[in-house]
Structures are given as C-alpha cells and as structure tokens.
Amino acid sequence: MHEDSIQQRLGLAPGTPPLVALKGVSKYFPGVIANEDVDLAVYPGEIHALLGENGAGKSTLMNVLTGIYHMDAGEIIMDGESRRFASPIDAIAAGIGMVHQHFKLVKAFTVAENIHLGWDATPARISRKALEERTMNLADTLGLAVKPGAIVADLSTGEQQRVEILRVLARDAKVLILDEPTAVLTPSEARDLFAALRAFVARGNAVIFISHKLDEVMEISNRVSILRAGRKIATEWTSDCSETSLAQLMVGREIVLNDMRGDGGARKIGAPMVTLEGVTLKSEYGTVLKNVSLSVRAGEILGIAGVAGNGQRELTYVLSGLVAPSKGTVTLDGEDIGRAGARVFAQKGVGHIPEDRLYAGMAPTLSITDNAVLREYALPPLSNGPWYAPRRALALAREIARIAGVMVPDFAMPARNLSGGNQQRLVARREMRIADKVLIAAYPSRGLDVGAINTMMRYFVEMRDSGVAVVLISEELEEVLNLADRIAVMFHGEIMGVVPAQGADIEQIGLMMGGQRQQGQAA
Amino acid sequence: MSYRLQRMPVAAPSVLFSARVLSVILALLTAAAVLALSGKDPIALGGKVLSSTFGSRFGLEDLGLLFSPLLYCGLAVAVGLRIGAWNIGAEGQFNLGAFAATGVALFVPGPAWLLVPLMALAGMAGGALWILIPTLAKAYADVSELITTLLMNFVALLLVYWVATGPWLDPSGMALATTARLSVSVPYVWGIVHWGLPVALMLAVGLAVMFAYTRWGYEVRIGGANPGAAAYAGMPVQRHLILVMLMSGAIAGLGGMMEVAGTVGRLQGGISNNYGYLGIMVAVLARAAPLGVIATAFFMAVILNGGIVLQSQGLTTHTVLAITGLILFYAAIADEVARYKLIPTTGKVTPKGAR
Numbered sequence: 001m002h003e004d005s006i007q008q009r010l011g012l013a014p015g016t017p018p019l020v021a022l023k024g025v026s027k028y029f030p031g032v033i034a035n036e037d038v039d040l041a042v043y044p045g046e047i048h049a050l051l052g053e054n055g056a057g058k059s060t061l062m063n064v065l066t067g068i069y070h071m072d073a074g075e076i077i078m079d080g081e082s083r084r085f086a087s088p089i090d091a092i093a094a095g096i097g098m099v100h101q102h103f104k105l106v107k108a109f110t111v112a113e114n115i116h117l118g119w120d121a122t123p124a125r126i127s128r129k130a131l132e133e134r135t136m137n138l139a140d141t142l143g144l145a146v147k148p149g150a151i152v153a154d155l156s157t158g159e160q161q162r163v164e165i166l167r168v169l170a171r172d173a174k175v176l177i178l179d180e181p182t183a184v185l186t187p188s189e190a191r192d193l194f195a196a197l198r199a200f201v202a203r204g205n206a207v208i209f210i211s212h213k214l215d216e217v218m219e220i221s222n223r224v225s226i227l228r229a230g231r232k233i234a235t236e237w238t239s240d241c242s243e244t245s246l247a248q249l250m251v252g253r254e255i256v257l258n259d260m261r262g263d264g265g266a267r268k269i270g271a272p273m274v275t276l277e278g279v280t281l282k283s284e285y286g287t288v289l290k291n292v293s294l295s296v297r298a299g300e301i302l303g304i305a306g307v308a309g310n311g312q313r314e315l316t317y318v319l320s321g322l323v324a325p326s327k328g329t330v331t332l333d334g335e336d337i338g339r340a341g342a343r344v345f346a347q348k349g350v351g352h353i354p355e356d357r358l359y360a361g362m363a364p365t366l367s368i369t370d371n372a373v374l375r376e377y378a379l380p381p382l383s384n385g386p387w388y389a390p391r392r393a394l395a396l397a398r399e400i401a402r403i404a405g406v407m408v409p410d411f412a413m414p415a416r417n418l419s420g421g422n423q424q425r426l427v428a429r430r431e432m433r434i435a436d437k438v439l440i441a442a443y444p445s446r447g448l449d450v451g452a453i454n455t456m457m458r459y460f461v462e463m464r465d466s467g468v469a470v471v472l473i474s475e476e477l478e479e480v481l482n483l484a485d486r487i488a489v490m491f492h493g494e495i496m497g498v499v500p501a502q503g504a505d506i507e508q509i510g511l512m513m514g515g516q517r518q519q520g521q522a523a
Numbered sequence: 524m525s526y527r528l529q530r531m532p533v534a535a536p537s538v539l540f541s542a543r544v545l546s547v548i549l550a551l552l553t554a555a556a557v558l559a560l561s562g563k564d565p566i567a568l569g570g571k572v573l574s575s576t577f578g579s580r581f582g583l584e585d586l587g588l589l590f591s592p593l594l595y596c597g598l599a600v601a602v603g604l605r606i607g608a609w610n611i612g613a614e615g616q617f618n619l620g621a622f623a624a625t626g627v628a629l630f631v632p633g634p635a636w637l638l639v640p641l642m643a644l645a646g647m648a649g650g651a652l653w654i655l656i657p658t659l660a661k662a663y664a665d666v667s668e669l670i671t672t673l674l675m676n677f678v679a680l681l682l683v684y685w686v687a688t689g690p691w692l693d694p695s696g697m698a699l700a701t702t703a704r705l706s707v708s709v710p711y712v713w714g715i716v717h718w719g720l721p722v723a724l725m726l727a728v729g730l731a732v733m734f735a736y737t738r739w740g741y742e743v744r745i746g747g748a749n750p751g752a753a754a755y756a757g758m759p760v761q762r763h764l765i766l767v768m769l770m771s772g773a774i775a776g777l778g779g780m781m782e783v784a785g786t787v788g789r790l791q792g793g794i795s796n797n798y799g800y801l802g803i804m805v806a807v808l809a810r811a812a813p814l815g816v817i818a819t820a821f822f823m824a825v826i827l828n829g830g831i832v833l834q835s836q837g838l839t840t841h842t843v844l845a846i847t848g849l850i851l852f853y854a855a856i857a858d859e860v861a862r863y864k865l866i867p868t869t870g871k872v873t874p875k876g877a878r
Contacts, residue, residue: 322755343757352755360755363748370744374756377741388738 009237010045010222017080018043019206020065020096020175025074027060033230034060038074040225040232042175047197047207049221049238051214051250053307053475057230058210062177065208066098067091097168098177103160105167107153111135111146115167138170143199158189162196169200176200177208182216183309194220212250212307214243214514226250247510251477261301261461261483261502269485270298272331273469274319274350274438279328279338281314281493288314289325290494296438296469301460303484303501304473306513308443311493312473313355316442319471320352321345333437346375351435353428355442355473361427364416368408371415372397372426375434404429405455421452428459439463442473457483477509491515526865534861542861543808546853547822553853554846558838568836572829580714582828587716588786589827592617593820594723595778596802597809598730599650603668603771604811605734606764607747608661612672613775614799615679616650620776621783622683623649625790628705629691635707642707643780650776651769653679658768662761668768676799684792691790701791709785719781726774730813743767775799801827804851823847 007016018041027035035057042048050058063069065076067085075082078094085091088098105114112135116122126134132148139146144166152160161181168176176197182190197207197220211217217224218238225235226249233249272295281289289311296302304312317323318330321342330338332348346352354360362371373393376382382392394411401408404425406418415423428444441460445453460483464470474480480487484501489512497518499509512518534542555565576582596613603610610616624642631638657671686702693703709717734740746753746760753760778798783790805823809815830843 320755321757341757342755346757354755359749360751363745363752366744366748370741370748374745374752378738383738386737386739388736388741390735 006041006043006223010043012044016044019078021077022061022065023075023077025061025064025076026072027057027064027069028072035064035071035230038227038230038232040235042206042208044174044204044206045201046222047201047209047220049217049224050208050210050227051212051217051224051246052227053212053250056227058227059179060230061227062098062179062208062210065091066096066177092168092171092173095172095174096177097171097173097175099161099164099168099179099181101179101183103164105152105160105164107151109152110148111150111152111155111163112148114152114163115148115170119171121171139166142166142169144169144196156189158185158192161185161189161193165196173205175206175208177210179210180212181209182211182213190216212514214246214250214511214516217246218243243511243514243516244507247514248507251506251510251513261485269300270467272296273298273333274471275329275331276318276325277329277331279318279325279330281318281323282326283314288493289318290492292328292493292495294488294495294498296471298437298467298469299464300485301464301470301472301483303480303487304471304490305477305480305487305509306490308475310490312442312490314493315490316352316355316440316471316473319438319440320350322352346434349434349436350438350440351375351431351433353424353431353439353441353444355446357423357427358416362415362423365414367412368401368415368418368426369394369397369411372400372411372430375430400426400429400433425452425455428456432459432463435463435468438469438471440471440473443475444472445474445476445479453479477506481506489513489518528863528865534858539858539861542857543854546857547850550846550849550853553849554842558842563836563838568833568838571836572832575832576825576828584714584716585831586824586828587713587720589824590821591716591720591723591786592778592782592796592798593801593805593823593827594720594727594816595781596775596798597805597816597820597823598723598727598802598813599771599775599778599799600802600806601809601811601813601816602730602774603768604806605743605747606767607750608764608768608771609669609803610654610672610768610771610775611669611803612654612657612675612772612799613778613802614795614797615672615676616653616772616775617779617782617795617799618676618679618683619649619653620646620779621790621794622679622686622779623776624780624784625686625691625702625705628707628784629702638707639709639784642784643777646776646780647773648776650772650774650779652772653776654768654772658765658772661768662765680793680795683790683794687791693789698789701789704788705784705790707784708788709781717781717785719778719785722781723778724817726777727813727817734813739763775802801847804847808851808854826850 007014021041023039025035025038038061050061052058060069064071067087067090076084083094085094091097106117109117112132115135115138116131135146135148139148144162146159146163146166152163155163165176181193185193201207209221218241221238223235224238224241224246226233226246228250275295276292279289279292280287292315304315306312314323318325318338321337321340321344324339328338329336332345332350337344337348358364369390373382373396376396377388377393382389382396397411406422406425418426424444432439439460444456457479460470460472472480472484481501481504486498487501487504487509488498489496489509491513492515496512496516499518555569558565558568576586596617599613599616600610623645627642627645628638631641633641653675654672657668657675660666660671661668688700691702693701695703709719711717712721734743742753742758743763745756746758746763750760779795782794787794801823805816805819808819826843826847830840833843834840
C-alpha cells in the first residue's frame with residue numbers, strides 16, 4: 001500500500017502521520033513466539049480491525065502497546081518519537097486506552113465513582129452530586145449516555161462497557177483499543193457501540209478493534225490487519241475484502257494434510273453412542289449453548305472446530321455430565337442420562353480429558369498417585385466398602401505411568417512437578433482406561449511437543465478402532481482435519497454445520513468459524 | 524570445585540525433619556541470647572524448665588493437662604485444613620463446648636456414667652453449632668471462613684464470661700467469677716491427668732486412619748486440594764466441606780468439654796486460655812497431619828509449661844509468646860531451606876531444570 005493513498009482514502013491531509021505506529025514489535029515468552037516483527041500504523045479517523053484466531057497474538061500485541069507487557073524488540077512511535085510505556089498509566093497519559101474483555105470496574109461503586117477512580121483530574125474533595133454532574137457533562141461531551149448515580153453491579157453488560165469506554169475516553173484517549181467488545185453485547189447494544197465508535201473516530205481519533213468475527217470486521221472497520229501465529233500476515237482495506245478472503249487469510253495457512261486416520265476409510269462406523277438433542281445451556285453469561293443436536297457414533301472421531309470460547313468448553317461439560325443442560329437431552333448408548341452427574345457418566349464409560357487440566361483434571365498439589373487414581377479410587381481393588389487401599393492406588397499409578405510412558409521418580413511427589421506434557425499423558429491414559437464408550441478430548445495437544453502430539457493422536461485412533469466414540473475439540477484445524485471422520489463447527493454456542501473431514505473445504509470451515517451457516521442447511 | 528544451590532521440587536522427609544529440629548534449636552539459641560543480654564542465665568533457666576517439666580511426676584502431670592487441649596484444638600484446625608478451610612475459631616468452639624457441657628452438668632440430674640458421655644455430646648454439639656454459620660456461609664455464599672470463624676470467637680468468649688459472672692455464678696458466694704464446681708468430672712487415668720488425653724490421642728490416630736485409608740479421606744483430600752478436580756470426578760464437594768467443618772468445630776468443642784469437666788472443674792471466663800489460637804500453630808507445624816499434631820501439640824505443651832516455670836522466675840508471658848513466635852518463624856524458613864541442595868558444579872555440567 002502506498003503511504004499517501006492511506007491518508008487520501010481516509011480523507012486526511014497528505015502527510016498526516018499515524019496516531020501511533022508499531023515497528024518490528026516482537027514479544028517472546030519462554031518457548032513461544034507471541035509476536036514477531038509486527039508493523040502496524042493507525043491513522044486519525046480510522047477504525048482498524050485486528051483479526052486472528054485465538055493465540056494469534058492479538059492480545060499480546062495490544063498489551064505491549066498499552067504497557068502491560070514490555071516488548072523484546074521493536075518500537076512504538078507517536079508524534080515522530082519512539083516511546084516506551086512502563087505501565088498502562090504511561091500509555092493512557094500518552095492517549096492510548098484499552099477496554100478489556102473483562103471489565104475492570106468496581107462493581108459496588110457508582111458509575112460516577114468508577115469514572116473518577118484513580119484519575120488525577122478528580123478533585124480531592126467533591127460532593128457526590130458534583131461528581132455525578134461532572135460525569136454527566138463528560139458523558140454528554142463524549143456522546144456516551146450513562147447513568148452517573150447507578151451502581152455498576154446493577155447495570156447490563158452493555159452499559160458497563162459504556163462506562164468502561166467513557167472512563168478511557170475521559171482521560172483524553174486518542175487511540176481506543178477494544179478487545180472483542182461485542183462478545184458480551186446483544187445485537188442492539190452492538191449497534192449502539194458501533195455508532196459511538198464512528199462518532200469517536202470522526203473527531204480525529206482512532207480505534208483498534210480486536211475481533212475474530214468476520215461480519216463485524218466487515219461492518220465496522222476501515223482497514224484490517226490479520227495476525228497469524230504472532231506475525232502480521234497482511235493489512236488490507238476492508239472494502240477490498242470479502243468475508244471469504246478474510247477467512248482465508250485468518251485460517252488459510254498451509255495446512256499439512258497428513259491423514260492420520262490410517263485405514264483408508266474401510267472402517268465400520270457403528271450406532272450412535274452419544275446423542276445430544278436440542279441441548280441448550282444457560283449460564284450467568286447468557287445462553288452458552290443454543291439448541292445443539294449432535295450424534296457421535298461408535299468407532300468414529302468427531303472433530304469440533306471453532307475459535308475458542310464459542311461454546312466448546314460448555315459442550316464438553318454437558319457431554320461429560322459436569323453440567324446438566326437447561327433444555328434438551330443427552331443420550332448415552334440409548335439411555336437418557338443428561339442430569340445424572342459426572343460420576344455416573346464416568347461409571348458408564350465416558351472419559352474426559354479436560355481443557356484446563358490444572359483446574360479440573362488434576363489436583364496439582366497432591367501426589368501423582370492421588371491424581372492417577374482419580375477415576376478408579378472408588379472401584380475395587382482400590383476401594384472395598386468405605387476402605388481405600390493406598391498401596392493398590394500406588395500400584396495402579398505405576399501401571400498408568402508405565403503405559404503413558406512417563407518416568408516418575410517418586411509417586412509421592414506433587415503432580416505439579418511433572419512437565420505439562422507428562423501431566424497430559426497421565427490424564428489421557430487415566431481417562432482412556434475408563435472410556436469404554438465415549439472419550440471427550442478438549443484441546444488435548446495444548447502444551448505438548450510434536451512427538452507427544454503424535455502419540456496422543458495415535459491413542460485416539462486406537463480408541464476409535466476399539467469402538468469408542470471420540471469427540472476431539474481442537475483449535476488446530478490440521479489436527480481435526482487429519483484425524484476426525486466428521487467435523488462440526490461451533491460459533492456462538494451453535495453448531496454451524498457438520499462436514500465430512502476427508503476432502504473438506506477449508507475455506508468453508510473458516511467461514512463457519514466466523515459465523516456463517518453451512519450452505520444448504522436449515523437454521 | 525565450586526558448589527551452587529539448587530532448589531528441589533520436593534524435600535526428603537528426613538531432610539525436612541532435621542530442618543525442623545534445627546529450627547527449634549536455633550529459636551531456642553536466639554531466645555537464650557536475648558535472655559543472656561538482659562542479664563538472665565539462660566542455661567540455668569533452661570535447666571530449670573527441663574527439670575520442672577520432666578524431672579518430676581507433678582511436672583509431667585501438668586504437661587499432660589496442657590497437652591490435651593492443644594491436641595483437640597490442633598486436630599480441629601488440622602481437620603479443617605484437610606478440606607481447605609481455615610478454622611480460626613477453635614477458640615470459640617472450645618468455649619462453646621465448655622459452656623454446653625457445663626449446662627448439662629448444672630441442669631441435668633443423673634448418674635456420672637450417663638452425664639459424662641452426655642456432656643461430651645453436648646460439647647461436640649456446641650462446637651459444631653458455633654461453626655455452623657461460618658460453614659453454611661462458606662458452602663453456599665463463598666464467604667471466607669477466616670473472618671467469620673474468628674469473629675465468632677469474641678462472641679463465645681463474652682458469652683462464657685457473662686454466664687460465669689451472671690446467671691450461672693456459683694450460688695455459694697465463695698467464687699466471684701466462676702460457676703459452681705461441676706457435680707461430675709471426667710475420670711482420671713494418671714494422677715491429675717484425665718481421660719481427655721487418651722481420648723485425644725485415639726482421636727488423632729482415628730483421624731489419621733480415616734484420612735489415609737478411607738474413600739472419604741481420599742475425597743476430602745481431593746476436595747481440599749482442588750474443588751474443581753473433585754467436581755470433575757463427581758464428588759459431593761459441598762457435602763464434604765460442610766461435614767468436615769462441622770467435625771472440626773465438634774473436635775474443638777470436645778476439647779472444651781474435657782477442659783471444663785476434667786481439668787478445671789468449673790466454667791470460668793477465659794477457660795480457653797488461647798488454646799484455639801495455639802492450635803492453629805500446632806496444626807500448621809504438623810502440616811495438617813493428625814499424627815504430626817501429636818508431636819507438635821506435645822512440643823507446644825512443653826513450651827507452655829516452660830513458660831509457666833519461667834514466669835515463676837520473673838519472666839513475663841510475652842517472653843514465652845515471643846519464643847513460640849520465633850520457633851514458628853524459624854520453622855517456616857527451615858521448610859523452605861530444606862528444599863535446597865548443594866550441587867557441585869564442574870565446568871561442563873549444564874544445569875538441569877527442576878521441572
């Protein structure tokens with residue numbers, strides 16, 4: 001893109017410098033490239049979308065820009081000067097403010113108090129009335145309607161977000177960063193937000209809009225930068241793009257098709273083992289699963305694709321009995337057990353490799369033995385009536401460690417001392433032992449190296465061949481394409497479509513991940 | 524050849540034990556140095572403490588009387604820690620147990636063989652009742668038990684002061700701030716040491732067995748270490764939490780009953796004598812292991828008894844408290860230091876990560 005054309009197309013005077021520019025920004029975490037060599041320039045009057053899958057490095061980049069992280073290489077340029085922000089306070093003083101996905105408001109305080117909290121422009125002594133008046137004035141000037149006297153906890157998420165935005169704008173932000181702002185909004189709230197953002201940039205400011213929703217990016221942004229695996233892939237004028245081309249840029253990396261099914265499709269797939277019928281799940285965050293109907297058959301691997309946070313976690317909870325659906329049924333091998341609880345699911349042969357093993361699958365401070373027997377402690381020979389036999393538990397733990405290929409120097413050692421890969425192997429083997437009917441694996445390859453991932457994938461093929469229905473949830477599209485028989489794509493708690501994995505159209509999957517329903521499928 | 528320190532993921536039990544012993548010795552040495560600086564003869568004082576504690580039958584009996592309440596309170600706190608709850612309220616539950624037991628002794632007529640067990644039940648019920656509200660608040664509203672159990676202590680303490688100086692005041696007019704002598708008492712086993720001590724020791728062993736060799740013990744362990752994992756395995760986390768916390772209160776309450784019906788014989792203000800708070804230290808030093816509590820409670824009893832002896836030598840209670848504080852302080856450091864190992868470094872060896 002030629003420099004001048006940007007100003008022209010944005011209706012700026014020729015030579016107008018960007019409000020903020022990143023040059024060659026790199027940020028490394030131990031063993032991970034979070035960002036590498038990223039250039040990004042944001043001009044007055046533009047809404048710049050930052051698009052990418054989870055883990056593509058969007059949030060890290062913005063955390064560098066707002067002083068939460070310190071970059072390892074590169075520079076931030078504002079007004080022709082290289083800047084370094086030691087903290088978010090420095091960043092906001094320079095006019096860069098961010099609204100995070102999780103609001104940083106004091107819920108017990110009023111809107112006015114939240115706006116004025118930790119702000120040096122707040123008078124040292126001020127009456128509640130004057131404080132609310134100031135807030136009202138700010139809200140009027142900035143065009144964001146809020147109720148100054150209301151307690152934040154009583155507000156809807158949309159209203160809370162408006163307070164958060166007002167808080168940032170009141171501190172004279174020129175660049176407003178929004179991290180997936182519409183994830184928590186109703187459609188009409190989202191429309192209000194978009195109108196406010198347009199008004200904000202019309203005053204010569206800029207917005208960086210982080211999202212992975214293609215329709216939104218198309219609607220709101222002037223330009224869009226796509227990140228993939230920590231690097232910037234492209235910056236395009238949104239009007240030159242289509243949802244299809246953006247999807248391609250976002251997920252269309254070189255997919256290494258390496259069929260790991262290993263049978264050439266001659267397998268016999270059996271009867272449905274687990275079936276969800278019209279499953280809806282409501283939580284405090286709203287409806288997280290919407291009318292999901294899905295069936296996984298014996299001897300098949302069903303892959304679940306989608307950007308993380310679109311209901312996959314909740315789907316595993318329902319499938320493993322941790323949460324009962326608000327509506328709909330879960331049928332396991334012909335028996336409706338949706339409300340029977342996690343213990344019954346496990347007893348009936350449902351294994352579950354959880355998404356966050358340190359939170360759910362293990363007790364990291366307890367011994368490896370305690371962790372290894374979590375599924376079988378209540379069964380003979382480990383338990384006999386109310387009694388529990390620690391020696392037999394140790395024997396079982398040794399057995400599980402042996403098949404998992406994990407060297408354990410001391411089984412009394414806390415499980416947190418194992419590497420992430422070894423923890424995952426132990427959990428996987430533990431779950432496979434009980435998974436006679438169904439195995440649910442949520443992001444099983446997270447934190448593993450390539451060799452360990454291959455081992456894990458072979459486990460799943462082995463399970464499948466023994467007639468188990470395997471549900472594989474992954475953010476690695478390759479993994480799902482290479483292993484699954486069918487792929488279901490989730491978006492906003494709904495199944496956008498189910499396609500056969502072999503010969504699947506990657507572009508179409510990308511579109512479904514961005515919220516487009518499968519062609520020819522009724523809503 | 525040079526050496527460097529390397530932090531190990533776990534410390535061997537033998538290393539940990541020696542570190543603990545060393546920390547106690549260091550604490551005593553520090554205390555001795557302070558005493559010497561203030562003009563006392565630490566060696567003579569130490570000898571006096573040892574000879575009055577262990578040198579005579581009376582000393583040992585006194586020690587037994589201090590050992591018993593520390594065991595109950597230490598076990599109460601340790602049991603709570605097993606499910607991840609900090610019972611700071613053993614002091615209050617101890618008072619309530621004493622109060623409830625006294626109520627039975629004063630107002631229920633009956634033979635001793637019936638009354639004593641009834642008082643024990645009343646004591647346990649009193650202790651459990653006193654932790655009931657913090658328990659329900661934690662289980663259902665996620666209210667921190669640290670604060671609620673602590674606050675209940677003051678209420679219990681004042682309640683006991685009030686009944687002992689008011690409605691239940693000894694009618695004979697001989698005592699100013701206690702109830703009448705209870706008509707029944709816990710039988711003696713050895714001199715003035717009553718059954719409270721052996722019962723507490725059996726309780727410690729019983730709890731150790733329950734935690735190590737029952738399914739329930741396993742579930743409590745998982746629930747205390749990671750409620751998320753317990754829910755994932757389908758364990759009734761909330762039920763375990765409620766039951767274990769009530770158990771914790773009941774144990775402290777039983778300690779209060781034994782104190783009033785075995786050691787003191789009457790209910791008086793301040794009967795808990797800070798045992799509830801010392802129990803926290805006992806449990807933490809024992810890492811919440813019931814059998815460990817036997818050792819640490821005994822140790823604490825020796826220190827308390829030593830304190831009483833020292834007081835007769837002109838030292839204040841504060842000195843004694845300072846020494847207990849020092850021991851805890853050194854023990855905490857020792858636990859951390861025990862994880863480090865000296866590793867010889869030769870030129871070409873690459874450091875191996877602990878993980």
